[in-house]
Amino acid sequence: MKNLIKWEFRHLLQQKMIYIALILIFGMVVLGHSVIDTSSKINFDKVEGIITEQDISTAEENMKNYSFDYNVNYTILKAQELENYQIGKISELNTILEEKYNGANSEIKEEIEMRKNVDVMYLTYYLVAESIVNYLSADGVIFIGILILIGIYSIFSRDGTTGVSQYTLTSKYGRTKLVSAKIIVSLTYTFFVSCGIVIFTWIYQLYRASANISYWEYAFDGWNAPIQFITELATAPYAMSIAQFHIVQLCFLLLGSISLATVFLIVSSVSRNSFISFLISLSVFFIPIVVVDILMADTQFAWIDAIYPYTPT
Known part of the structure; x- marks a missing residue:
């Protein structure tokens, strides 16, 4: 053999x-x-951590004024968009669950719970x-x-x-x-x-x-x-x-x-x-x-x- x-x-x-x-x-x-x-890693390291409302406001201003690092600001605003998407998706699923299934669809309930656990409001160099x-x-x-x-x-x-x-x-x-x-x-x-x-x-x-x-x-x-x-x-x-x-x-x-x-x-x-x-x-x-x-x-x-x-x- x-x-x-x-x-x-x-x-x-x-x-x-x-x-x-x-x-x-x-x-x-x-x-x-x-x-x-x-090149933007240094700037990421300076602000790494949980993204706050203040961080979002600052990022919006920086993007308007073309100041600070673009990648950092873009990522902060991207995280906000992702958070809004999850919130909107959860709302959409809740509506479907109530109107179409009278709250009795386990798969939709499971997805809702999964999406509630998603946390995208954290900034790091990735x-x-x-x-x-x-x-x-x-x-x-x-x-x-x-x-x-x-x-x-x-x-x-x-x-x-x-x-x-x-x-x-x-x-x-x-x-x-x-x-x-x-x-x-x-x-x-x-x-x-x-x-x-x-x-x-x-x-x-x-x-x-x-x-x-x-x-x-x-x-x-x-x-x-x-x-x-x-x-x-x-x-x-x-x-x-x-x-x-x-x-x-x-x-x-x-x-x-x-x-x-x-x-x-x-x-x-x-x-x-x-x-x-x-x-x-x-x-x-x-x-x-x-x-x-x-x-x-x-x-x-x-x-x-x-x-x-x-x-x-």
């Missing part, structure tokens, strides 16, 4: 397409590189934490999917050309052991790819924020900010910090990666030709992404955009 696992790992890591993909990913990162503006979460949800997911796809799309379908199929015919338990070895290798590869992209995301985003000076200077800043400060999650009903959301994000990312790898394994196992397996796996990965993007852009499918903030990744 150990020899089979080593054999499969060796064949997997010998695939040139994996290294070509890594080079292309690196090239995309370099071409799209930009620096996170951390831009680096936000960039880590956003990058992992966007480019990070794509990078993981591509590397998993390239790594395992042919893990079963290539047996006819590598001669491994002969082993399964001559060994008493060859088929069972071979399949087990392939699954172990694929899931292990998937785990390391997922962890690798997460680590890369952290290092790269901190590098963007540090301007080549100190990688870890901003590593722990802003993680206590509410998730509503992240634009894509502004309307979310969850009373979570960015740190809590990131933990959930990582769990779902790993679960999703394993699920995706499982689908690719199934496709590879039923495909006699590696190229066909590649095309089908590529379609399985990219078509849902394209379809969702198209539907979200269409006002007729606004419900997709409406439920997006409720998804963890």
Whole structure:
């Protein structure tokens, strides 16, 4: 069994397409590189804490006079808008609950209670934490999917050309052991790819924020900010910090990666030709992404955009 696992790992890591993909990913990162503006962090640190009515009034005046730091003032006013949204949403849900359900809908009651617990009136520098979460949800997911796809799309379908199929015919338990070895290798590869992209995301985003000076200077800043400060999650009903959301994000990312790898394994196992397996796996990965993007852009499918903030990744 150990020899089979080593054999499969060796064949997997010998695939040139994996290294070509890594080079292309690196090239995309370099071409799209930009620096996170951390110049306002000092001003954030000066006023960090609970946002008061006085802070809101001061921010409004500063925005009119173009004084003090724009990011700080914008965040304070943004927090006020988010607070008003939650209040308005709670009022809307209460109206629906009373007029349509006579106060007897448990799901709406639960959402109302959830939204009452949301507290967005806290100011802290959160831009680096936000960039880590956003990058992992966007480019990070794509990078993981591509590397998993390239790594395992042919893990079963290539047996006819590598001669491994002969082993399964001559060994008493060859088929069972071979399949087990392939699954172990694929899931292990998937785990390391997922962890690798997460680590890369952290290092790269901190590098963007540090301007080549100190990688870890901003590593722990802003993680206590509410998730509503992240634009894509502004309307979310969850009373979570960015740190809590990131933990959930990582769990779902790993679960999703394993699920995706499982689908690719199934496709590879039923495909006699590696190229066909590649095309089908590529379609399985990219078509849902394209379809969702198209539907979200269409006002007729606004419900997709409406439920997006409720998804963890």
